Each structure stands twice: as C-alpha cells, then as structure tokens.
Amino acid sequence: MASEAFEEIAETFDFLDDWEDRYRHVIDLGKAMAPLEEALRVPATRVEGCASQVWIVPEIEGEGADAVFSFRGDSDALIVRGLIAILRALYCGLPLSEVPAVDAHAELARLGLDEHLSAQRSNGLRAMVERIRALARQAAPTAG
Amino acid sequence: MLDPERLRADFPILSRRVNDRPLIYLDNGASAQKPRVVIEAVNRAYEHEYANVHRGLHYLSNLATEKYEAVRGIVARFLGVADERQIVLNSGATEGINMVAYGWGAENLRPGDEIVLSVMEHHANIVPWHFLRERMGVRLKWVEVDALGALDPQRVIDAIGPDTRLVAITHLSNVLGSVVDVKTIAEGARARGVPVLVDGSQGAVHMPVNIDDLGCDFYVITGHKLYGPSGSGAIFIRHERMAEMRPFMGGGDMIREVTREAVSYADPPMKFEAGTPGIVQAIGLGAALEYLMELGMENIAAREAALRDYARQRLGGLNWLNIQGDAPGKAAIFSFTIEGAGHPHDISTVLDKRGIAVRAGHHCAQPLMAHLGLNATCRASFALYNTTEEVDALVDALELCHELFG
Numbered sequence: 001m002a003s004e005a006f007e008e009i010a011e012t013f014d015f016l017d018d019w020e021d022r023y024r025h026v027i028d029l030g031k032a033m034a035p036l037e038e039a040l041r042v043p044a045t046r047v048e049g050c051a052s053q054v055w056i057v058p059e060i061e062g063e064g065a066d067a068v069f070s071f072r073g074d075s076d077a078l079i080v081r082g083l084i085a086i087l088r089a090l091y092c093g094l095p096l097s098e099v100p101a102v103d104a105h106a107e108l109a110r111l112g113l114d115e116h117l118s119a120q121r122s123n124g125l126r127a128m129v130e131r132i133r134a135l136a137r138q139a140a141p142t143a144g
Numbered sequence: 145m146l147d148p149e150r151l152r153a154d155f156p157i158l159s160r161r162v163n164d165r166p167l168i169y170l171d172n173g174a175s176a177q178k179p180r181v182v183i184e185a186v187n188r189a190y191e192h193e194y195a196n197v198h199r200g201l202h203y204l205s206n207l208a209t210e211k212y213e214a215v216r217g218i219v220a221r222f223l224g225v226a227d228e229r230q231i232v233l234n235s236g237a238t239e240g241i242n243m244v245a246y247g248w249g250a251e252n253l254r255p256g257d258e259i260v261l262s263v264m265e266h267h268a269n270i271v272p273w274h275f276l277r278e279r280m281g282v283r284l285k286w287v288e289v290d291a292l293g294a295l296d297p298q299r300v301i302d303a304i305g306p307d308t309r310l311v312a313i314t315h316l317s318n319v320l321g322s323v324v325d326v327k328t329i330a331e332g333a334r335a336r337g338v339p340v341l342v343d344g345s346q347g348a349v350h351m352p353v354n355i356d357d358l359g360c361d362f363y364v365i366t367g368h369k370l371y372g373p374s375g376s377g378a379i380f381i382r383h384e385r386m387a388e389m390r391p392f393m394g395g396g397d398m399i400r401e402v403t404r405e406a407v408s409y410a411d412p413p414m415k416f417e418a419g420t421p422g423i424v425q426a427i428g429l430g431a432a433l434e435y436l437m438e439l440g441m442e443n444i445a446a447r448e449a450a451l452r453d454y455a456r457q458r459l460g461g462l463n464w465l466n467i468q469g470d471a472p473g474k475a476a477i478f479s480f481t482i483e484g485a486g487h488p489h490d491i492s493t494v495l496d497k498r499g500i501a502v503r504a505g506h507h508c509a510q511p512l513m514a515h516l517g518l519n520a521t522c523r524a525s526f527a528l529y530n531t532t533e534e535v536d537a538l539v540d541a542l543e544l545c546h547e548l549f550g
Contacts (some may be wrong), residue, residue, distance in 0.1 A: 011399075019163075019497050020497075020548075021176050023494065023497070023548065025547055027549065051489050051504070051505065052487050052489045067359070075487075076487055076519075077487035077489045077490050078485070078486065078487065078549050079489070080487075080488045080489070080490075107272075118297075137404060142538050
C-alpha cells in the first residue's frame with residue numbers, strides 16, 4: 001500500500017484514459033512542485049544516466065528506527081519534473097527502512113507510466129529510483 | 145518527380161505503427177530505414193552467397209569475393225571516382241576518419257602542425273583530431289559559421305596558415321542542414337598544398353557527389369545513413385595520400401608476406417582492409433547505392449528540396465519555435481527548440497507518443513551547441529520517403545507541445 005499522496009495521484013490517473021491527459025497531469029504535477037534552489041543543483045546531487053539534468057537531495061528526519069525519508073528534486077525537463085513529483089509522492093514520509101523495498105515499477109505501472117522505467121529509456125527514472133534507494137540505504141543506521 | 149507512394153512501398157518498416165499511430169520517421173540524420181532490395185540482398189548473401197572473401201579457392205569464396213569486390217566499383221561510381229582502387233571499404237565514417245588520423249595524420253604531422261575544421265563538425269570529425277592533439281601536440285583551428293549557420297568557404301581558406309597540414313570539414317551539417325562548398329575549399333587548400341578531408345556522412349545522402357569535381361583528398365561515407373546496413377561504409381583516399389599512409393590496423397588479408405622478422409603489405413586498397421571485413425554489410429551497401437543511383441541522386445535532391453521548402457514554411461509559421469540554421473540551400477534537416485518552455489527531451493517524448501521519431505540531444509556536435517548557446521535541440525531530419533503530410537503531423541504535434549509546455 002502506497003502513501004496517501006500517491007493513492008490520490010493514482011485515483012486521478014484512473015480517470016485519465018488517454019495519454020495526452022496523463023502527460024498533461026504529469027506536467028502539471030511538475031509545475032506545481034517547488035523548484036530546487038540553484039545552490040543545491042551541484043554535481044553531488046546530480047543523477048547520472050538521465051538524458052536531461054536531474055538533481056535529488058535527500059531529507060531525513062528523526063533517528064534510528066524512527067527515521068523518516070523524504071527528498072526534493074528537480075530537472076530541466078518538464079515531464080521529468082513531473083515524474084520526480086510522482087516519486088516524491090511515492091517515497092516521501094516512508095520510514096527509512098521501508099524505502100528500498102518499494103516496488104516502484106509496480107506502483108508506476110498503476111499509473112501507466114512504467115514504460116519510463118525500462119532500462120534503455122534515457123529519461124533516467126530508473127536511475128532516480130536507484131539513487132533514492134541508495135540514499136536511503138546510506139542513511140540507514142545499520143546495514144541489513 | 146519521384147512518386148512518394150511508390151518510394152514508401154519500397155521500405156517495409158514504414159508501414160508499421162508506433163504507439164498506436166502510423167510511424168513517422170524523422171530521425172534519418174541518425175540512421176535511415178532500409179529498402180526491401182537491401183534487406184533481400186543481405187538475406188540472399190547469407191542464404192546463398194556466403195563464405196569468407198579473398199581467401200578460399202572454392203566456389204562460394206569466389207562468389208562472395210566477386211560480390212564484395214563489386215561493391216568497391218559501385219561506391220566508386222556513386223562518388224564519381226574513376227579508379228576504384230582509391231576506395232577502401234570499412235564500417236563507416238567513424239572508422240574512415242580514424243583511419244586517416246592514425247594512418248595518415250600520425251605519420252605526416254608534427255607537433256605544432258594545425259588542422260583546420262569548422263565549428264559544426266560531428267564528433268566523428270573532431271575526436272580523432274583531438275587524439276592527435278593529445279598524442280603529438282597537433283593544434284585544432286576552428287572556423288565559425290555565420291548567424292544563418294552558413295560556412296563561408298573563404299573563411300576556411302583564410303584559416304589555412306603556414307602550419308596547416310589538413311582541412312577536415314563536413315559536406316553537410318547534421319544539425320543545421322547547412323551545405324558546405326567543399327569544392328571551393330578544396331581548390332583553395334590545394335593551391336596552398338594542404339589536403340582536404342570531407343565528412344560525407346550526411347552530404348552523400350542528400351545530393352549527388354562527384355569527387356573528381358570536388359577535388360578533395362579524403363571523402364568518408366556511412367552506409368547506414370545511405371539506406372544501407374549498419375556497420376557498412378567506405379572512404380575515398382586519393383592515390384597520393386594513400387602512398388603517404390601506413391595501415392591503421394594489421395591482420396589478415398592486408399599483407400603480402402609475413403616472416404618472423406618482417407612484414408610486407410598488399411597493394412592498396414587491400415593494404416587498408418585488415419581482417420575479415422563486413423562482407424554482407426558491404427553487399428547490402430552496394431544494393432543501397434544501386435537503389436539510390438537508380439532513383440537518381442538529382443531526383444532525390446529535388447524531392448527533398450520540395451520537402452524542405454514545405455517544412456520550412458510550415459515550421460516557420462510557428463512563431464514560438466526557434467529553428468537553428470537557415471543557410472541558403474540547406475538540406476531538409478531542422479533543429480529547433482520551443483521558446484521559453486519544453487526541454488528537447490520533453491518535446492521528443494510527446495512526439496513519440498504521436499508516432500513521430502525525432503532526435504533530441506546534442507547530436508554529437510557539442511562545439512556547435514556551445515556556439516549556439518544551447519545544451520540540446522530537437523531535430524527532424526527528412527529522407528527521400530518522407531511526405532508533406534508527415535510535415536503537417538509534425539506541426540500538429542509541436543502545437544500540442546507548445547500547449548502542454550508553454
């Protein structure tokens with residue numbers, strides 16, 4: 001079961017059966033997301049493997065078993081910005097330990113956006129998901 | 145005038161659908177689709193005519209050798225070269241230019257020598273020269289294009305100085321579509337004793353090429369852009385330059401004799417074709433060039449000029465579309481961005497949903513992108529089989545992009 005925010009997006013997508021409307025909604029989600037300030041758009045936050053530029057900055061609150069994961073992100077491409085907004089809905093607010101186990105592919109398939117996760121797609125959604133998992137693992141107090 | 149319906153029927157892939165839409169393939173600058181005659185020639189070669197070339201005395205080896213060697217003559221005819229021994233078959237323009245860099249450049253250049261090139265070169269005609277810069281201290285001298293993306297041949301000639309040893313220039317920009325007057329450049333360079341390499345990756349696809357007339361020293365072509373198989377290609381090397389070259393790769397097929405102490409080489413062009421070549425790819429390339437010559441490159445150029453005029457007028461009507469390059473006589477290649485919104489990747493994603501294939505990115509021409517002040521553009525590049533209806537579909541889809549991203 002995904003977060004409330006993600007379920008809300010999934011419900012909206014249920015009503016959108018043609019791709020134009022789905023993309024329109026993805027783009028709107030991206031436009032509604034607060035931009036990442038210039039100072040955070042640095043090589044350390046840059047996600048390699050994306051055709052457009054993508055930055056992801058983790059924000060972890062609490063410690064130990066109570067640690068909660070969230071992140072901010074941005075891209076210079078609008079569709080990718082929208083995909084980042086959807087990933088935020090999917091991941092933000094989860095206990096840190098649960099982040100790596102989220103089946104992003106299955107969840108995005110519910111929105112009809114899983115095509116963006118195939119290995120050869122250059123928009124980098126897959127690279128973003130991998131970065132998010134890696135950030136969560138790094139932040140976890142102990143491995144395993 | 146060539147009949148678009150009949151042309152399209154020659155290309156099986158054009159009848160397929162993409163994302164529930166008829167395919168509109170406008171990524172021909174990256175690679176062109178293949179006519180049935182090429183596909184059949186490749187299949188026939190594997191089914192009936194295959195063995196290694198230049199080796200066996202058996203029937204199939206002779207047959208494959210005949211088919212392969214015939215391609216050399218076809219390429220020579222296609223490029224207007226009288227003596228086919230000046231044609232080396234290879235895997236494409238990248239191999240051709242690297243062969244010149246290693247085989248000719250590394251052999252004949254000295255530290256401080258200059259190579260003149262234009263700012264709109266493809267990386268294939270830049271990186272091999274950077275290798276020489278890194279290895280031997282050769283210097284690269286860049287010639288700018290004007291605001292329309294045109295390259296003044298006189299500026300190239302004027303850039304030739306006492307240390308210039310080579311001019312390496314594209315015949316047709318893969319980003320801007322600008323056609324370069326390589327004949328004038330070659331004349332000017334020859335008067336100064338400087339050889340000229342022409343990157344014909346795009347040029348040979350869109351207009352008749354006659355190397356005897358152009359007067360360049362090296363001319364490279366890429367088979368997959370010429371409606372032939374990927375991994376096929378050729379280079380014209382003038383006899384005098386061949387004489388100055390060392391083989392770039394060593395191996396089978398290119399030798400006369402090998403002993404423990406020494407090696408002697410076969411005569412050109414075999415000297416420059418080491419190892420088992422792309423036999424079937426070459427045979428497919430031969431079929432592609434025969435197809436083009438049958439249609440007539442003049443006719444193809446005329447048809448594409450009509451497409452260019454129509455696309456130029458329709459795309460020019462979109463006042464929020466920034467088109468890069470409008471040189472007189474340009475080819476039907478349009479690079480663009482949407483003003484104020486829409487990353488090129490956004491645009492190509494939406495176009496793809498409409499079944500329209502374009503390229504988005506830096507087009508392997510980062511120095512040109514830097515010159516234009518852009519990171520990336522979308523590029524619609526047309527081929528002999530594209531239609532005005534496809535231009536209309538592109539315009540419709542771009543209007544959707546403008547609405548979505550604007």
